[in-house]
Amino acid sequence: MATVKLIQYADAAPEVQAVFDDIKALRKVKDVNNFWKALANQPKNIQRVWRETKEIMAPRALDAVTKEMIYTAVSIVNNCDYCIHTHTAAAFNKGMSEEQYQELLAVIGLAMQNNGFATGMKVPIDEQFLK
Amino acid sequence: MATVKLIQYADAAPEVQAVFDDIKALRKVKDVNNFWKALANQPKNIQRVWRETKEIMAPRALDAVTKEMIYTAVSIVNNCDYCIHTHTAAAFNKGMSEEQYQELLAVIGLAMQNNGFATGMKVPIDEQFLK
Amino acid sequence: MATVKLIQYADAAPEVQAVFDDIKALRKVKDVNNFWKALANQPKNIQRVWRETKEIMAPRALDAVTKEMIYTAVSIVNNCDYCIHTHTAAAFNKGMSEEQYQELLAVIGLAMQNNGFATGMKVPIDEQFLK
Amino acid sequence: MATVKLIQYADAAPEVQAVFDDIKALRKVKDVNNFWKALANQPKNIQRVWRETKEIMAPRALDAVTKEMIYTAVSIVNNCDYCIHTHTAAAFNKGMSEEQYQELLAVIGLAMQNNGFATGMKVPIDEQFLK
Amino acid sequence: MATVKLIQYADAAPEVQAVFDDIKALRKVKDVNNFWKALANQPKNIQRVWRETKEIMAPRALDAVTKEMIYTAVSIVNNCDYCIHTHTAAAFNKGMSEEQYQELLAVIGLAMQNNGFATGMKVPIDEQFLK
Amino acid sequence: MATVKLIQYADAAPEVQAVFDDIKALRKVKDVNNFWKALANQPKNIQRVWRETKEIMAPRALDAVTKEMIYTAVSIVNNCDYCIHTHTAAAFNKGMSEEQYQELLAVIGLAMQNNGFATGMKVPIDEQFLK
Numbered sequence: 001m002a003t004v005k006l007i008q009y010a011d012a013a014p015e016v017q018a019v020f021d022d023i024k025a026l027r028k029v030k031d032v033n034n035f036w037k038a039l040a041n042q043p044k045n046i047q048r049v050w051r052e053t054k055e056i057m058a059p060r061a062l063d064a065v066t067k068e069m070i071y072t073a074v075s076i077v078n079n080c081d082y083c084i085h086t087h088t089a090a091a092f093n094k095g096m097s098e099e100q101y102q103e104l105l106a107v108i109g110l111a112m113q114n115n116g117f118a119t120g121m122k123v124p125i126d127e128q129f130l131k
Numbered sequence: 132m133a134t135v136k137l138i139q140y141a142d143a144a145p146e147v148q149a150v151f152d153d154i155k156a157l158r159k160v161k162d163v164n165n166f167w168k169a170l171a172n173q174p175k176n177i178q179r180v181w182r183e184t185k186e187i188m189a190p191r192a193l194d195a196v197t198k199e200m201i202y203t204a205v206s207i208v209n210n211c212d213y214c215i216h217t218h219t220a221a222a223f224n225k226g227m228s229e230e231q232y233q234e235l236l237a238v239i240g241l242a243m244q245n246n247g248f249a250t251g252m253k254v255p256i257d258e259q260f261l262k
Numbered sequence: 263m264a265t266v267k268l269i270q271y272a273d274a275a276p277e278v279q280a281v282f283d284d285i286k287a288l289r290k291v292k293d294v295n296n297f298w299k300a301l302a303n304q305p306k307n308i309q310r311v312w313r314e315t316k317e318i319m320a321p322r323a324l325d326a327v328t329k330e331m332i333y334t335a336v337s338i339v340n341n342c343d344y345c346i347h348t349h350t351a352a353a354f355n356k357g358m359s360e361e362q363y364q365e366l367l368a369v370i371g372l373a374m375q376n377n378g379f380a381t382g383m384k385v386p387i388d389e390q391f392l393k
Numbered sequence: 394m395a396t397v398k399l400i401q402y403a404d405a406a407p408e409v410q411a412v413f414d415d416i417k418a419l420r421k422v423k424d425v426n427n428f429w430k431a432l433a434n435q436p437k438n439i440q441r442v443w444r445e446t447k448e449i450m451a452p453r454a455l456d457a458v459t460k461e462m463i464y465t466a467v468s469i470v471n472n473c474d475y476c477i478h479t480h481t482a483a484a485f486n487k488g489m490s491e492e493q494y495q496e497l498l499a500v501i502g503l504a505m506q507n508n509g510f511a512t513g514m515k516v517p518i519d520e521q522f523l524k
Numbered sequence: 525m526a527t528v529k530l531i532q533y534a535d536a537a538p539e540v541q542a543v544f545d546d547i548k549a550l551r552k553v554k555d556v557n558n559f560w561k562a563l564a565n566q567p568k569n570i571q572r573v574w575r576e577t578k579e580i581m582a583p584r585a586l587d588a589v590t591k592e593m594i595y596t597a598v599s600i601v602n603n604c605d606y607c608i609h610t611h612t613a614a615a616f617n618k619g620m621s622e623e624q625y626q627e628l629l630a631v632i633g634l635a636m637q638n639n640g641f642a643t644g645m646k647v648p649i650d651e652q653f654l655k
Numbered sequence: 656m657a658t659v660k661l662i663q664y665a666d667a668a669p670e671v672q673a674v675f676d677d678i679k680a681l682r683k684v685k686d687v688n689n690f691w692k693a694l695a696n697q698p699k700n701i702q703r704v705w706r707e708t709k710e711i712m713a714p715r716a717l718d719a720v721t722k723e724m725i726y727t728a729v730s731i732v733n734n735c736d737y738c739i740h741t742h743t744a745a746a747f748n749k750g751m752s753e754e755q756y757q758e759l760l761a762v763i764g765l766a767m768q769n770n771g772f773a774t775g776m777k778v779p780i781d782e783q784f785l786k
Contacts, residue, residue, distance in 0.1 A: 001785055002253050003612045003625075035245070038254045042626045048707065049245070049633075056237045061230035066197055067238050073201050074242035074640075076382040077208035079472045079603045082249040083242065084384060085260040088396045099192035101396075102435045105382050106187045107198050109442075111205035111214065113375040114166070114180070116467075118213040120338040120367050122133050122346060123169045129216040130656055132523055134350045134363075173364045180371075183441065205378075207644040210341045210734045215646060219658045232658075233697045236644050244637040247729075251600040251629050253608060261394055263654055264515050265743045265756075297507070300516045304757045310576070311507070318499045323492035328459055329500050332466050336504035336771075339470035341734045344511040345504065347522040361454035368449045369460050373467035373476065376428070376442070380475040383431045384395050391478040392525055469775040472603045477777060481527045494527075495566045498775050506768040509598075513731040513760050515739060526777050559769070562776045573769070580761045585754035590721055591762050594728050598766035601732035606773040607766065609784040623716035630711045631722050635729035635738065638690070638704070642737040646657050647693045653740040 007040035016040045019050050026054065033086060064094045069104050076108055138171035147171045150181045157185065164217060195225045200235050207239055269302035278302045281312050288316065295348060326356045331366050338370055400433035409433045412443050419447065426479060457487045462497050469501055531564035540564045543574050550578065557610060588618045593628050600632055662695035671695045674705050681709065688741060719749045724759050731763055 009020055009031075020040075023032045039046040057067050068091035075083035091101070117123075140151055140162075151171075154163045170177040188198050199222035206214035222232070248254075271282055271293075282302075285294045301308040319329050330353035337345035353363070379385075402413055402424075413433075416425045432439040450460050461484035468476035484494070510516075533544055533555075544564075547556045563570040581591050592615035599607035615625070641647075664675055664686075675695075678687045694701040712722050723746035730738035746756070772778075 001255050003608070004252050006255075033257050034254050035249055038252045039248065041622075042630075045626065045630060049248070052241060052703065053245070056234075056241045060234060061228060062200075062234045062238070066200070067234070069193075069197070070201060070204050070235060070238045071242045072382075073204045074208050074239055075246055076378060077205050078243070078246040078250075079381055080246035080250050081384070082254045082256055083246050084382065084396070085256050087242075089260060097192060098434075102438065103187075103191060103193045103198070104201060105379060106435075106438060107193070107201045108205055108382055109375040109378045110183060110187045111202045111218075112209070112378040113371040114184070115206055115209040115211035115214050116338060116371045116374040117170065117180070117367060118166055119209075119211050119341055120334075120346065120370055121135050121169045122343070123165050123213045124132050124137075125213055125216050126164050129220060134346070172360075173368075176364065176368060179445065203644075207640060210643055212646070215644065215658070229696075233700065236641060237697075237700060239644055240637040240640045243640040244633040247600060247633045247636040248629060250603055251596075251608065251632055253605070263517050265739070266514050268517075295519050296516050297511055300514045301510065303753075304761075307757065307761060311510070314503060314572070315507070318496075318503045322496060323490060324462075324496045324500070328462070329496070331455075331459070332463060332497060332500045333504045335463050335466045336470050336501055337508055339467050340505070340508040340512075342508035342512050344516045344518055345508050347518050349504075351522060359454060365449075365453060365455045365460070366463060369455070369463045370467055372445060372449045373464040373480075374471070376446070377468055377471040377473040377476050379432065379442070380428055381471075381473050383397050385427050385431045385475045386394050386399075387475055387478050388426050391482060465775075469771060472774055474777070477527070477775065491565075495569065498772060499566075499569060501775055502768040502771045505771040506764040509731060509764045509767040510760060512734055513727075513739065513763055515736070525779050528776050530779075557781050558778050559773055562778045563772065573772070576765060577769070580758075580765045584758060585752060586724075586758045586762070590724070591758070593717075593721070594725060594759060594762045595766045597725050597728045598732050598763055599770055601729050602767070602770040602774075604770035604774050606778045606780055607770050609780050611766075613784060621716060627711075627715060627717045627722070628725060631717070631725045632729055634707055634711045635726045635742075636733070638708070639730055639733040639735035639738050641694065641704070642690055643733075643735050645659050645693045647689050647737045648656050648661075649737055649740050650688050653744060 002034075002038055004038050004041050006034055006037035008037065012040055013043050015043050016046055019046050022054075023050065035082065035086065065091055065096050065100075068094055069096065069100070073104065073108050077112070133165075133169055135169050135172050137165055137168035139168065143171055144174055146174050147177055150177050153185075154181065166213065166217065196222055196227050196231075199225055200227065200231070204235065204239050208243070264296075264300055266300050266303050268296055268299035270299065274302055275305055277305050278308055281308050284316075285312065297344065297348065327353055327358050327362075330356055331358065331362070335366065335370050339374070395427075395431055397431050397434050399427055399430035401430065405433055406436055408436050409439055412439050415447075416443065428475065428479065458484055458489050458493075461487055462489065462493070466497065466501050470505070526558075526562055528562050528565050530558055530561035532561065536564055537567050539567050540570055543570050546578075547574065559606065559610065589615055589620050589624075592618055593620065593624070597628065597632050601636070657689075657693055659693050659696050661689055661692035663692065667695055668698055670698050671701055674701050677709075678705065690737065690741065720746055720751050720755075723749055724751065724755070728759065728763050732767070 009017060012020060020032050023036060036046060039049055068087055072084065072087045072091055075087055140148060143151065151163050154167060167177060170180055199218055203215065203218045203222055206218055271279060274282065282294050285298060298308060301311055330349055334346065334349045334353055337349055402410060405413065413425050416429060429439060432442055461480055465477065465480040465484055468480055533541060536544060544556050547560060560570060563573055592611055596608065596611045596615055599611055664672060667675060675687050678691060691701060694704055723742055727739065727742045727746055730742055
């Protein structure tokens with residue numbers, strides 16, 4: 001049903017296997033998600049996307065849970081089914097509580113609504129934001 | 132340039148003035164933003180939206196900065212100019228550091244890119260998310 | 263600032279002038295909007311888009327105001343500044359009341375919010391809609 | 394498959410059961426849709442969303458069918474599968490004719506296309522909309 | 525599961541059958557896709573959409589593969605499942621290579637990411653684009 | 656008006672100046688666009704984004720103009736004003752003809768419209784795409 005083949009470990013090029021190994025080690029999982037098997041069709045692409053993902057999602061000024069919640073929020077607005085499932089799960093795995101998840105959803109819903117109002121009425125940007 | 136009149140305090144109905152007063156007191160500002168002046172065309176609407184905003188954005192399981200960052204992320208994906216300006220500023224006002232802002236942007240960019248990949252290749256959702 | 267030249271009547275090809283004339287006659291206006299001057303770079307394109315617009319927006323099973331409100335709703339979600347301005351104005355010109363406009367905005371805001379909830383929680387579609 | 398449990402009536406808190414009862418009475422249905430069972434994880438949230446939905450979707454300056462059509466249009470642009478199914482059905486239930494539905498779709502398609510043109514060519518907003 | 529009936533050839537009006545025949549002849553296929561069977565509920569609509577599709581997607585200044593790739597890119601950003609499947613397949617049928625497809629995805633991912641950055645930071649448009 | 660400072664060459668860190676130099680040399684321009692000055696707030700970020708952009712946008716299986724047209728299409732659907740201006744200009748600079756641009760817009764408009772129809776009617780995906 002995907003538009004590309006899902007590449008399994010045994011069929012992957014050595015440099016792709018290295019990425020798979022790194023993902024499995026870092027995440028302590030037995031197999032990588034389909035997202036990575038799909039990206040594996042292009043060794044350069046999976047290498048780049050994994051390097052970025054590992055670097056950007058690592059906790060630094062923002063902790064890991066906050067980053068997963070932001071990622072989930074973006075995925076919900078973009079309506080990316082796959083990403084909603086995997087990153088909501090990732091947020092829970094990294095420690096998001098049920099209460100935090102409910103508040104995440106409430107903030108997203110509020111922002112969606114108010115985005116509609118501000119865009120719909122063409123509310124002019126307040127002067128203090130223009131200088 | 133807005134599609135509605137911006138209602139100033141002096142011209143507002145008493146129940147709208149009460150909302151303006153509440154916003155100014157809570158936020159310690161001299162005047163409300165244009166968003167509220169636009170919503171003020173409909174007393175019921177501004178009352179409802181302010182009640183929701185006050186309740187949902189108050190820190191509880193998620194702190195105030197995290198909520199503003201999530202709100203900003205949604206507004207960026209929805210491309211709501213007005214909301215991007217006001218909620219990026221609100222996040223800074225509530226304590227977001229420059230480093231956190233840079234990481235917020237990086238996570239949004241990564242999620243946007245990966246949303247494109249997962250949606251474009253129609254990556255099938257992994258079995259563990261379907262049961 | 264546009265990415266194309268805006269074609270004025272005097273500079274337009276005869277078949278484009280014919281479209282301009284038809285728009286001006288039907289809408290009882292002295293000049294066409296910039297949208298049409300931009301489309302005029304491609305005679306076939308402006309002819310096709312005007313033919314479609316005239317046919318689809320004409321009142322039939324849905325009246326003209328309802329059609330303009332739906333058009334405006336789509337434009338708000340797509341965040342098309344130009345279209346929000348012109349079609350909100352068109353809805354008012356064709357008879358939308360201030361109260362109707364406020365309700366239009368409220369419905370859009372509610373739908374935006376609830377779209378976020380349903381998409382975010384991956385709410386499964388009820389069985390009655392699947393058969 | 395949802396990211397939350399669907400709360401059934403028997404397992405719901407009393408204040409959630411009250412919302413379920415109100416929905417069932419108003420809509421004359423035997424059970425509420427999954428959307429409400431998902432929102433029921435957060436009593437405050439389902440109370441708020443139902444209060445808003447009941448108030449905003451009630452016929453006033455706009456009739457019930459027009460409101461459902463606008464809601465459906467927003468849901469189509471936002472690509473909310475769940476909402477498209479439920480609100481297209483709601484529009485039909487409240488009296489939308491097959492002809493009106495076809496015209497709704499035609500207007501949405503036209504607006505989508507023209508949004509693309511106006512945004513793509515960065516058509517400058519006409520002066521009459523800027524003062 | 526669709527919101528409309530899918531009209532089969534045998535049940536279609538003569539003017540719809542003529543469209544089906546034209547699609548089958550041009551595309552050298554035994555049956556038309558569900559998209560056309562859904563549009564067939566409205567003879568005028570299917571006639572108009574097919575006429576547009578045939579005219580716009582025909583190779584002229586842009587070749588057929590480039591057009592299908594652009595169509596696919598739009599469908600990915602709009603998250604139209606149906607269109608992603610059919611137009612990715614159409615691009616392959618018309619000659620898109622596996623390498624080209626991988627580059628198409630990479631460009632879409634890059635644009636998605638950079639759209640997020642430019643929109644999020646409200647990067648001011650450079651002067652040379654404003655005159 | 657941006658949410659970040661625009662970093663000028665003279666004020667940039669050496670590793671950022673190196674990126675600026677590389678952009679100027681490759682593009683044969685005297686100064687970099689505001690996009691890069693905004694990204695320059697985070698040396699790692701501008702390094703990463705420039706490395707990706709240079710690699711992904713370079714002609715290989717797809718030529719440079721086709722890549723710019725796809726980038727522009729994504730930016731139009733995402734409504735990224737900044738990106739529409741810069742990448743439409745880039746496409747022209749790299750050789751897109753006026754005729755090709757008009758066809759690009761026509762394909763985007765058609766896809767937008769048909770995305771609306773397929774999503775709105777929940778057209779079921781044809782069997783040949785599901786196996």
